[in-house]
Amino acid sequence: MRLRQPLAVTTYPSAERSEQPPVLLVHGFCSSARRAWLETGMVRALLDAGRTVLAPDLRGHGASPAPTSAEEVDAIASAQDLLAVVDAYDADRFDVVAYSLGARLVWExxxxxxxxxxxxxxxxxxxxxxxxxxxxxxxxxxxxxEAAPSADPLIGMIAGMIRAEGARADGLVTCVEGLRSTPFAPKPWAGGTPPWFVVGVDDAMTHGTGELLPLAPGSQRVAMAGDHHGVLVNPFFRELAVRVLDH
Known part of the structure; x- marks a missing residue:
């Protein structure tokens, strides 16, 4: 049996000893921990709040190994990758901030x-x-x-995103294959604390997210300015993350 290589993880320890659990940050598709969390200021905001941060790159993304099969990157296997990150840190409990694909995997x-x-x-x-x-x-x-674009606009958009990642392109297509094999069909939220949902007012991808609220009684939904990328760079997103995790 072939052993799975672990994800690449950057750990940002809090400056002072903290009794609070570490925060797991999970980025979206065709992104990385650096782009989604370090460059947007989320890591700095959490460190300033006294939190330790665990920032992995999902398999096929950033510095993590490329998948060799779709089974390595289906939703269940990807969630197991994330659990291995907090296990390696020896965290009995952990908080989470996740975005887009990362949010879908955190549900798992x-x-x-x-x-x-x-x-x-x-x-x-x-x-x-x-x-x-x-x-x-x-x-x-x-x-x-690239000279023969797909007639399907969705495939064309995703292909453009993947091509922009250069040498990681084949692995990212395999990621799509794995996720497609385990489509998001949310069960009731299993975590003990209801999640907060953040959506962009101009983000078509999050239309209908309110339908998830009954699956997580007590959850909150916050809309803020921005499209799918714009929310990540919205300062209010960082401020809300600090407040929610410190609640």
Missing amino acids: LAELAPERIGRVLLGGLSPTEPFAAVDVAELRRAVHD
Whole structure:
């Protein structure tokens, strides 16, 4: 049996000893921990609040290894990757800030560790599976043949995002294949603390996220200025994260 390589993780320890659990940051598709969290100021905001931060790159992203099969990057395997990150840190309990694909995976992570997951902020979460309608063979062709774009606008958009990642492109197509095989069909939220949902007022991907609220009684939904990328760089997103995790 081939052993899975661990994810690449950057740990940012708090300046002073803290009794609060570490914060797991989970980025979205075609992103990385650096782009989503360090460059946007989220890491600095949490460190200033006295928190220790665990910032992994999802498999196929950033400095983490590329997947060799779709099974390595389906939703369940990806959630297990995240659980391994907090296990390696030896954290009995952890809080979470996650965005887009990261938020979808954290819903799965809560199933794996319901008694360990604490306060949670989920941004940019789509209530349905964005990759469900993607023809993976067509996507792979579109990624490698820019001169012959796909007639499907969704595939064309995703292919453009993936091509921009250069050498990581093949692994990212495999990520789509794995996620497509385990589409998001949310069960009731398994974590003990209801999550906060953050959506952008101009983010079409989050339309319908309110339908998830009954699955997480006591949860809160906050709308803020921005499209799918704009929310990540909105200072209010960072401020809200600090407040929610310190509540």
